[in-house]
Every structure is written in C-alpha cells, then in structure tokens.
Amino acid sequence: MQKKLWLMIEILLGIALLVLLIWFGIRKIEDYRYIKAQNEFKNSMSIVELDSDLDEENIIPIEEVEENKELEEKLQEAAKAKVEELKAEYPSIVGIIEIPKTEILYPIVQGNDNQFYLDHDKEGNYHAFGEVFLDSRNTSSFTDKNSVVYGHNVRSAKTIFNELLQYENEDFFNNHKEIRIYTQEGLKTYEVISVFKAKPEEPYRE
Structure with a gap:
C-alpha cells in the first residue's frame, strides 16, 4: 500500500514538473515573440528622421x-x-x-x-x-x-x-x-x- 502511495506521488510530481516545463517553454516563446515584435516596431519607426x-x-x-x-x-x-x-x-x-x-x-x-x-x-x-x-x-x-x-x-x-x-x-x-x-x-x-x-x-x- 505504501509503495503504491509513493508511486502515485511520484507520478503526480512528474506530471506537475511536465506541466511546469511546458508552461515555462510557452512563456519563453511568448517572450521571444514579444521582443521580436518590439525590435521590429522600433526598426519600423526609424523611418521618421526629421x-x-x-x-x-x-x-x-x-x-x-x-x-x-x-x-x-x-x-x-x-x-x-x-x-x-x-x-x-x-x-x-x-x-x-x-x-x-x-x-x-x-x-x-x-x-x-x-x-x-x-x-x-x-x-x-x-x-x-x-x-x-x-x-x-x-x-x-x-x-x-x-x-x-x-x-x-x-x-x-x-x-x-x-x-x-x-x-x-x-x-x-x-x-x-x-x-x-x-x-x-x-x-x-x-x-x-x-x-x-x-x-x-x-x-x-x-
């Protein structure tokens, strides 16, 4: 019974870790897209040089x-x-x-x-x-x-x-x-x- 309990805990921890890694990866992708969009916008605005x-x-x-x-x-x-x-x-x-x-x-x-x-x-x-x-x-x-x-x-x-x-x-x-x-x-x-x-x-x- 105790072994099954530990196995269940390990499975839940593994799932939680996997979800955390996926979330972290999504955030990194979003950060990359945001920085890319920001740089593109700044470059786009550089056409205005008075x-x-x-x-x-x-x-x-x-x-x-x-x-x-x-x-x-x-x-x-x-x-x-x-x-x-x-x-x-x-x-x-x-x-x-x-x-x-x-x-x-x-x-x-x-x-x-x-x-x-x-x-x-x-x-x-x-x-x-x-x-x-x-x-x-x-x-x-x-x-x-x-x-x-x-x-x-x-x-x-x-x-x-x-x-x-x-x-x-x-x-x-x-x-x-x-x-x-x-x-x-x-x-x-x-x-x-x-x-x-x-x-x-x-x-x-x-």
Whole structure:
C-alpha cells in the first residue's frame, strides 16, 4: 500500500514538473515573440528622421509665429516634403505625430476602418503593436473639428502612446504642452489645454 502511495506521488510530481516545463517553454516563446515584435516596431519607426529644418530648435513657438513668417513658410514646406517622401514609399501614411522632449515621434497611417491597424503595420503585415493611425472617419488633412489618433499603450515596453499617461503628472503636463502634426498640407501645432481619460464607448469624437 505504501509503495503504491509513493508511486502515485511520484507520478503526480512528474506530471506537475511536465506541466511546469511546458508552461515555462510557452512563456519563453511568448517572450521571444514579444521582443521580436518590439525590435521590429522600433526598426519600423526609424523611418521618421526629421530633417534639420524640422529640428526642435528650429520650430517656432506658437506665440512667435506671426513674427517669423518667412521661417514658418520654410518649415511648412519642409513638413510637406517629409510626409510626401514617406507617403511615396508607404501610401497609407498621412502624417507624422511628434511631442517634443518625449519618445513620441511616429508616422500616422489611415485605413478604411479602425480595426486593421490595431494589429497590422504600414506595409499590411501582421504586427502585435499595430500602428499609430488616424480615425477612418477623419479627413487626412487634419482639418476636422476633432481628429482622433489611435495608438496602443504598450506598458511593458513603455512605447507608442504609453508616455501619454504621464500627462497625469502636473510637471509633465506643464512641460509638454505642444503636439506637432506633420501633414501633406504642412505643419500643424497644437497646444495641450486639457487631458482626460475616455472609454471606447464614450462620445469623445464630439
């Protein structure tokens, strides 16, 4: 009886060990896929290298635009040229989003719906991180009353729009009030005046 009991215990321990090894193997595979996806995303985002005319020190502060019309025109042309350059290679690209002094500098794509780019890249390939994309109902010129730009909050990698969560911090909010959108029509500069969290079903587009 005692031998049977020990045999049963050994069998159960063996099964438990096997399950643990399988679980560990699955986790390793998932970790590998995640790291691979993260590296692919970073490489994909490297296509956005702003020209010297669009460097941070050359961007005119909002309040000084009227006094720097000549330079403003130069920046507008540089913004158009950069987006057109990217769009020539990736037709789905409609712009670039940048928040100065952060890691947020991504191309913006737009599709026929708001599902495809959740898990596909600008070349149409599956990608777990998806792309930063403009709502399919918006105009690509960013001239609507509200233009909605989506992007994943990849917390573990602290990438894409994860950094936006820092707007809950007053110091971060005060030091990052400018958002730049580069389009085929030129450079658009927005001032952050308020931040709030909304659920998908809320009428945040209105």
